Amino acid sequence: MLNKWGLCVFLWAAFLSLPANAQELAEGIQAHGFLSQSVVRTTDNNVGGNSDDELAWDLRELGVNLSWRPNPDWLISGQALARWAGDTDEGELRLDYGFVDRALYNRGEAQIGVRLGKVKNPYGFFNTTRDVAQTRPSIIMPQSIYLDQVRNFFLAAPGISLYGNADSDQGALSWQVSSIQPEVDDVDLEYMTFLRDLPGKFAGRNSWLGQVMLDRDGGRWRMGVSLGEMNMRYQPGRSPPLDLLGGTHRLPTWVLSVQHNSEDWTYTAEYAQTQVIARDYGATFEDNTIESGYLQATRRFANSWQGYLRYDVLYLDRNDRDGIRFASSLPGAPAHSRFAKDWVVGVRRDMDRLALSAEVHRVDGTAWLARVDNPAAGLVRNWDMLLLQAAWRF
Amino acid sequence: MTERNLRLCPNGRVICGITLLLSLILSPGLAGAVDVIANKNVSVNSISLASARAIFGMRQVKWPDGTPIRVFVLPDNHVLHGAVCKERLNIFPYQLRQSWDRLVYSGMAQAPSEAMSEEELLNKVAVTPGAIGYVRKVKANDPVKILNVE
Incomplete structure (x- = not known):
């Protein structure tokens, strides 16, 4: 593993030594990047390190990208990312995306093209740039739709995408359909599906994700549907009874996204359902449907200040929203680990490339907490959280 | 009735x-305080609103004759940037920023080039083939052409 502090200092230095307009490296070549650091304190439970009644500093993101457009029909892009989030992500440098984009039809206001390589997955409004603080609606993503525990599964994957854009005077339509092989080497995902870290590991299977987004009237209304089916296979590392038999997970999913923008206000609502269908494990897993959604109002004030209020709900099983059935079938498993209702209020100030934010959460439930940082026995149902963040981009 | x-x-x-x-x-x-301008070699004299949004939104990257488009803008908080967004593109500046960021940090498009002043922007559009930008008011001897947004 890379020395996280060394890497951090190196990239900070690289960023700061760049002149203001260094994005344009040469004709058709651009570099961009981002950096953020958050501080967390919680009344109970851990987020971004040991935050329970102390300050946790382990929420950090760092990315640099390069793109080259040799001519209008070709684009080659790649981004390196390092992310820290408690014990779930420890700053390992990785390829966030890297692909070749070829326009097949490129005339006037309409384009159709193909992207080949590791491509970001459009899922809801914010998934593709969820690690870039400035593009998020708050310091941490609405966990209902953008659950950090399955982040890598949904974020980006090697494959092929077909996409299109069409602008008309009434609005802009964009779409992308991808056939991908998701990356699922995450311990988080095992906790999410098996409630523990098993000896084997998941491998991605052929999956697909698509999105259609319509921007009406210059984006005053934005409406989107994301749809797909994510698939993976569990490969046991040991023989039973020390491990499960091999099996497969299918996750058909959809998200509805609606946003209204005016000069001062943005209202955003997203709602999603994801089915979890497990087969062939030699043990019975009941199929269930994850149901989630949030509503957010953002108000822009003078001098680039903004304030936001959000209510965010996640139910890991829509037929057992309070988790009681789950808790009674599994001794020692808390019912509140099956849901989370999160009120968030926050402020943000943008100063050119820098953004400073602060937000407070009041949460009922523990469904989206990372299990690696939070053993089930220590989970507390009602908890509060304060987050502060400084973010910079170029 | x-x-x-x-x-x-x-x-x-x-x-x-x-x-x-x-x-x-x-x-x-x-x-009427802001004109959309282009390099003199650009082969069109007017573009549709849809095309203007697609160009400044970094989705349309070439002119009808195939020349690559180079977009020049002023900083987000510049009064003229606000004016071109609202008056010519009928879009809020914060939305243009959000859509650039979405594209740039997912690798799906490149960012526009930023000029620090109106004068610098005018000069860059004048010397860059395929360039588009905006200024307060084009003067008679400015080495650029006005693009009508219809």
């Missing part, structure tokens, strides 16, 4: 007139 329409019409005109008057008072110096 006809009678009702007749009765409504004068009221409608009054409301219309008041709205127009108010909008003139409330936006001093904004209406």
Whole structure:
């Protein structure tokens, strides 16, 4: 593993030594990047390190990208990312995306093209740039739709995408359909599906994700549907009874996204359902449907200040929203680990490339907490959280 | 029905007139205060609103004759940037920023080039083939052409 502090200092230095307009490296070549650091304190439970009644500093993101457009029909892009989030992500440098984009039809206001390589997955409004603080609606993503525990599964994957854009005077339509092989080497995902870290590991299977987004009237209304089916296979590392038999997970999913923008206000609502269908494990897993959604109002004030209020709900099983059935079938498993209702209020100030934010959460439930940082026995149902963040981009 | 329409019409005109008057008072110096400009070798003299949004939104990357488009903008908080967004593109500046960031940090498009001043922007558009940008008002001997957004 890379020395996280060394890497951090190196990239900070690289960023700061760049002149203001260094994005344009040469004709058709651009570099961009981002950096953020958050501080967390919680009344109970851990987020971004040991935050329970102390300050946790382990929420950090760092990315640099390069793109080259040799001519209008070709684009080659790649981004390196390092992310820290408690014990779930420890700053390992990785390829966030890297692909070749070829326009097949490129005339006037309409384009159709193909992207080949590791491509970001459009899922809801914010998934593709969820690690870039400035593009998020708050310091941490609405966990209902953008659950950090399955982040890598949904974020980006090697494959092929077909996409299109069409602008008309009434609005802009964009779409992308991808056939991908998701990356699922995450311990988080095992906790999410098996409630523990098993000896084997998941491998991605052929999956697909698509999105259609319509921007009406210059984006005053934005409406989107994301749809797909994510698939993976569990490969046991040991023989039973020390491990499960091999099996497969299918996750058909959809998200509805609606946003209204005016000069001062943005209202955003997203709602999603994801089915979890497990087969062939030699043990019975009941199929269930994850149901989630949030509503957010953002108000822009003078001098680039903004304030936001959000209510965010996640139910890991829509037929057992309070988790009681789950808790009674599994001794020692808390019912509140099956849901989370999160009120968030926050402020943000943008100063050119820098953004400073602060937000407070009041949460009922523990469904989206990372299990690696939070053993089930220590989970507390009602908890509060304060987050502060400084973010910079170029 | 006809009678009702007749009765409504004068009221409608009054409301219309008041709205127009108010909008003139409330936006001093904004209406018509910004011209979309292009390099002189650009082969078109006018573009549609859809095309203007697609170009400044970094989705349309070539002119009808195949020349690559180079987009030049001023910083987000520059008064002229606000004016071109609202007046010519009919979009809020914060939305343009959000859509650039979405594209740039997912690798799906490149960012526009940023000029620090109106003068620098004008000069860059003048010397860069395929360039598009905007200025307060084009003067008679400026080495750029005006693009009508229709």
